[in-house]
Amino acid sequence: MAKTQKQIPLHIDISEQIYRRIIDGYYLPGDKLPSERELIEEWKVSRITIRRAIANLVQQGLVSTYQGKGAFVTQKRKVAYTLSNSLTFLQNDLADKGIELSLQNITFELAIAPTEVQKILQLPSNNPTAYLQKKLLLTDKVPGGVDITYILPEIGQKLATELKQNMTFPILKRNHWNIERVAAIIECTNANLELSEYLDVPLGHPLLVYRHTAYTTNDRPIVHGETISRGDRFCYSVNQLS
Amino acid sequence: MAKTQKQIPLHIDISEQIYRRIIDGYYLPGDKLPSERELIEEWKVSRITIRRAIANLVQQGLVSTYQGKGAFVTQKRKVAYTLSNSLTFLQNDLADKGIELSLQNITFELAIAPTEVQKILQLPSNNPTAYLQKKLLLTDKVPGGVDITYILPEIGQKLATELKQNMTFPILKRNHWNIERVAAIIECTNANLELSEYLDVPLGHPLLVYRHTAYTTNDRPIVHGETISRGDRFCYSVNQLS
């Protein structure tokens, strides 16, 4: 005998039914869902249950809510960062796709690096400082990511002006800092309050993290940082050859 | 004058304070948070507010709750899939790290492929079928990912037995299907109900998706699929040479 089906909560039942309507195209991307009041009518449940059901859909990234306006089916088109065999030159990459990338400097300062960064960049223990830069990445004027980078002091000092206005890797190349290899990890996290404010997303929104270390000649690390981008708008494309 | 600070909700205020306690190490990974009752006492607010505050932390991936037990600070150690210059051979890769990978076949059947897959695999329009395989990936007996793959009929038929028990790429190699290149995209999504049940995570849990197409000689596509893994347990490591 099948064991008695575990009682599924009302809010899951309701969110699954709305889920199907979205998947089946009954509610299309951009459409407004019925208001809470209407959904309460339809299912004859309390507001708290309907709100929970909608929250389930928001958590699945299918719906976004706006105070005073309503709940809307999200439309997701993602932009790919290309991690080709050569290096990432995001700006050109996006320009090819007709997307305008701009930068907004948040901070640029000499700071004591966290211990992990000290190790990775092989900073001298008597003076473990590096330039810390935080940049906001805007695609078509809309914030899409944050870049947090530690740069060796000698490089950061010379290239300060440029670094505040452009992407890091192309600047290094222009200034004859050869980048021999980049070791990177791609992972996902969820937005904390600080990031949710920078990126204008709700708390807990999925984010893609590209944590990288760039090495110049003789395997000398020169830059370490992470690019944190909205998971609903970006992805990474990888091409592997045998 | 600074414009009047936007009123921040109580639940955010509380979750941020607990957030700090976690970040500062006052609550350590694995620790049990105070119970709802105790937190209500501490902040003199209603249960709904405390529950919302904890939900905020869960959404940020910092806390997990278990009915009847309590809320616990999560400990995150992530396992890296290596996307080296050569191809992904996950099993060896993980074995090197002392992690046992096992597979559990969910479905293996000849099916009509979705139109996107038809295009990618260049299936004949009069018979657009391919083998559809769903596998559960278990690391140390615990479900960590789901693999959904479409395989050309001629290959799937011959290798059916093997495919049900092992990873796809090593099998192809053993059977002299040369894989010349793999085009892949890494992105993140949130668990829907089906995936949340397979992977034993809450609805909306962050997931990493590795969507790939493998090409053999003459750029002929033979396999297309996606590996969906728990974002809290896995990441991808990429090494780029110039």
Added chain:
DNA sequence: ATTTCTTACTTGTTATAACAAGTTTTAGAT
């Protein structure tokens, strides 16, 4: 016709309440 203000509608926050459903501890029976 245009602007302004009010009103009605939307989602967001918070409180109180009761019960359900797991887990752990305690008290009791053997």
Added chain:
DNA sequence: ATCTAAAACTTGTTATAACAAGTAAGAAAT
């Protein structure tokens, strides 16, 4: 001492209620 059942925890679900805050539509005044 060991097993068992009850009690006392825990988080999960759902209802009702009131007000806050943001948006849109309509009425009133210019």
